[in-house]
Amino acid sequence: MEWVSGIIFIFLTLGLIYAWRMLNLLWLRPKKLEKLLREQGLHGNTYRILVGDVKDLFKMQKEAKSKPMNLSDDIVPRVSPYLQKSIKIHGKNSYIWFGAKPRVTLTKPEQIKDVLNKISEFPRRNNKIFKSLVSGLASLEGEKWSKHRRLINPAFQIEKLKIMTPSFLKSCNDLISKWEELLSSNESCEIDIWPSLQNLASDAISRTAFGSSYEEGKRIFQLQRELAELIMKDIVKSFIPLWRFVPTSVHRNMEKIDRDIQSSLKDIINKREKALGESTTNDLLSILLESNDKEIGENTHNKNVGLTLDDVVDECKLFYFAGQETTSVLLVWTMILLSRYPNWQQRAREEVLQIFGNKNPDFDGLNNLKIVTMILFEVLRLYPPVVGLVRQIEKDVKLENLILPAGVEVFLPILFLHHDCELWGDDAKEFNPERFSEGVLKATNGRYSFFPFGGGPRICIGQNFAMMEAKMGIATILQHFSFELSPTYAHAPSTMITLQPQYGAQIVIRKVET
Ligand code: HEM
Numbered sequence: 001m002e003w004v005s006g007i008i009f010i011f012l013t014l015g016l017i018y019a020w021r022m023l024n025l026l027w028l029r030p031k032k033l034e035k036l037l038r039e040q041g042l043h044g045n046t047y048r049i050l051v052g053d054v055k056d057l058f059k060m061q062k063e064a065k066s067k068p069m070n071l072s073d074d075i076v077p078r079v080s081p082y083l084q085k086s087i088k089i090h091g092k093n094s095y096i097w098f099g100a101k102p103r104v105t106l107t108k109p110e111q112i113k114d115v116l117n118k119i120s121e122f123p124r125r126n127n128k129i130f131k132s133l134v135s136g137l138a139s140l141e142g143e144k145w146s147k148h149r150r151l152i153n154p155a156f157q158i159e160k161l162k163i164m165t166p167s168f169l170k171s172c173n174d175l176i177s178k179w180e181e182l183l184s185s186n187e188s189c190e191i192d193i194w195p196s197l198q199n200l201a202s203d204a205i206s207r208t209a210f211g212s213s214y215e216e217g218k219r220i221f222q223l224q225r226e227l228a229e230l231i232m233k234d235i236v237k238s239f240i241p242l243w244r245f246v247p248t249s250v251h252r253n254m255e256k257i258d259r260d261i262q263s264s265l266k267d268i269i270n271k272r273e274k275a276l277g278e279s280t281t282n283d284l285l286s287i288l289l290e291s292n293d294k295e296i297g298e299n300t301h302n303k304n305v306g307l308t309l310d311d312v313v314d315e316c317k318l319f320y321f322a323g324q325e326t327t328s329v330l331l332v333w334t335m336i337l338l339s340r341y342p343n344w345q346q347r348a349r350e351e352v353l354q355i356f357g358n359k360n361p362d363f364d365g366l367n368n369l370k371i372v373t374m375i376l377f378e379v380l381r382l383y384p385p386v387v388g389l390v391r392q393i394e395k396d397v398k399l400e401n402l403i404l405p406a407g408v409e410v411f412l413p414i415l416f417l418h419h420d421c422e423l424w425g426d427d428a429k430e431f432n433p434e435r436f437s438e439g440v441l442k443a444t445n446g447r448y449s450f451f452p453f454g455g456g457p458r459i460c461i462g463q464n465f466a467m468m469e470a471k472m473g474i475a476t477i478l479q480h481f482s483f484e485l486s487p488t489y490a491h492a493p494s495t496m497i498t499l500q501p502q503y504g505a506q507i508v509i510r511k512v513e514t
Contacts, residue, residue, distance in 0.1 A: 026050055029407060030100045036405045037102060043090035044102060052097025057082040068490035068503065071340065074429055075493045076419050079387060083413060095408070103390065103409040109423070109448035111399055112412050115391055116448070116456035122391040124458070125409055132227060132258040133497075136311070136318035137461065149461070151295060151307060152315060155287040156461050161468050163282045165363040167207040168469050172476040173360075175200045179481065183511060190486045192504040193335055197473075198328045204469050205323035209316065210268060211283035217320075220264050224320055227257045232496060265313045284319055288312065319462075325498045326385040327466045331473050332505050333383035333493075334376060337431055338474075339485040339507055344433060348372050349478040349512070356475065366471045374433040376470055377440065380452035381424075382431060385498045387415040389454060414451060415499070423449040481509040 030047045037044070045053055060081040069078050077084045083105065086094050095102040106112060115122045123141050131139060137148050154160070175196055183189045206217035234250050237243050244251065272285055289312070296306035307315070338345040351371045352361075389412040393404045404410065421428040423444075424435075435443045444450045453460035460466070477483075485507060492502035 026100050030097075030102070033102055033405055033407055036403075037095055037104065037408070040402055042093050042095055042104060042402075044086065044095040045097060047097055047100075047102075050099065052099050052101070053082065053086075054097070054099055057096070060085065065492070065494050065502065068492040071485075071491045073491075074419070075383075076416060079415060079493055079495060079499065080413070083388075083411075083416060087416070096411075098409070101407065101409055103411045104404065105411045105413055106399075107413065107417060107420070108400075109417075112417070112451065113448040113455070114399055115410060115412060116389075116451070116454060116458070119457050121393075121395075121397045122410065123394065125390040125392040130231065130497075132254065132261075132317075133224065133231065133321045134318065136314035136316075138318055138322065139314075145458075147305075148307065148311070148315065149457075151291050152288060152461060154291045155284045156465055158464065160282065160287060161464055162363045164208045164465075165366070165468065165472070167211075167283075168204050168472040169360055169476070171200055171203040171207060172472050174203065175473075176476055176480050179509060180511075183509065188508050188510045190488070190506055190508050193507050194328075194332050194501055194504045197331045197335070197505075198324070200473060201324045201328035201331065201469070202320075204327075205320060207283075208465075209284040209319045209323065211286070216264060216268055220261055221320060221324065223257050223261050223264075224317070224324075227254060227261070228321075228325075228497060230254050230257070261317060262313055265316050266309060269309060269312050269316070285312075285316065288315060322460075323462060323465070326462075327469050329383070329385040329498045329500055330376065330379060330466065330470050332501055333499075334379045334470070334474055335477070335483065335507060336485065336489075336501065336505055337379055337382070338375070339483050341431055342484070344371075344375060344431075345478070345482070348375055348474070349482070352475045352478045356479065358479065361472055361475045361479075363468075366468060366475065369471055369475065371433070372471055372474055373467075374436040376467065376474070377436040377443075377450075378431060378433040381418045381450055382429075383493060383499055384414045384418055384452040386452070386454075387495055387499055388413045412451075417449055418452075420449070423447065478512075480512055482512050483507045483509045 026049055030052075034044075034047050064078045064081040069075070082096065086096050087105065087107075092105070092107040095104045097103075106115065120142070124138070126134075126139050137145065137152060140148055178196065179189075179191065182191060202218065202221045206214045206221065210217040230250055230253060234254075269285065269289070272289060288307075292306050292312070299305040338348065348371050351369060355365045355368055356362075390409055391412070392409050393406055395406050397404050399410075417423060419428055440450055448455065453463040453466075489506040490503045493499055494502040496502075
């Protein structure tokens, strides 16, 4: 019977090791971090085992989302209620417990600049639950990230964007035709423009990313949207350790959709690889494959260069997600704000008509749109599609006079800082594109207080792409329609990964007579 007691002993020892690890993970380490942060003058709630502030945070978020708000109300308390409360109670130097991890909120522009520039000390935090959506470049670190960034960069250079302009135009003209059909002989017509603009952005990225494989690309989009919805359903539980390994029906469904996306993308890429060299296509995928082939060709002796098929699939998934979710949001808030401020709508239309008349907008003309650019910057300030960035601390790191211990996270609250009166003055909450009349540098006084596209080496690779697409979208819409908010519109900015209008965007459109 000695072997029985041997087994019991092994199980007991393993049990004790596991119990010790859990005690350390869920209690000792968080309490140590709490002490270290407090000693440096940072404040937050006392740590509560396992959940930290998450339960209260989700409760507040649910409550905030339960009803729409007045158009003139401050959006920060609705979008980030817990952050707002935390700063009110604990001040700007504070932290929030995400489960057993404290997340320090950074609000000084100099700190933001440092964090965004020192990418090895402040690596991006990769939430495993988002991995199936935010893959590729956005999820990589170190050498692998710099290799991917170098290979992908050519696809986003200005001269490539110029070549892509007709694809943007085609997608915009399709939208105009659909709205014209809806108007038909009526003088005005109410439309929920949110699905139309999501469709415009997915159409534009399908065309520019996959050119000839555009129809297959659109199906992948649909799947990604379904995946995003499932992820948002599951996110509340993602703070439970090892939750993502529990085989729930939602998890199984997520895996199935992800497999489906991967195999559809592999099909597109394989077809394209075979056709490479036969004809010149200028979509993102071909440019990426070409730059990859070139790198491999130049380094035949080194097997570690270039991207694998799986790498390319991941990058394509990211183009889809990053290219659609964000630009559609920029367009929808621009339309909502121009509906609220008809004088700015009029000024923007005058500029567009002066530059293009009734002709199709082109690349050079879009670059000359000054008022429209000021408006887009102001929209990105007040309604940034990405409301905040998270970075993790893996080794103790000094940030100004703070020592941030390994195991904490830092949060760069984009939305909060874009609305901060201390940084933007008393009219911080107001829509005033005029503040960007002399560019971003002048508007921010050279401080890091406006960063809708992030910053430093990992700044959004698609920012020019997004701005070009948004300008094309707004310019073509302004050429054809005037618009105002419908009485049925309920103002409800809310985060569904990006900052979206929760109940859609009901707008009344009219044909512009030119
Ligand atoms: C209004 C539109 C957009 C906004 C506001 C936006 C915002 C951002 C932000 C804030 C980041 C930095 C994230 C971080 O540092 O953690 C980022 C990164 C990125 N974005 Fe965008 N984005 C937009 C459009 C696009 C488009 C159209 C594409 C591609 C087609 C794109 C592709 C990417 C990629 C690949 C990264 C990762 C870059 C890296 O890690 O090196 N984005 N974006």
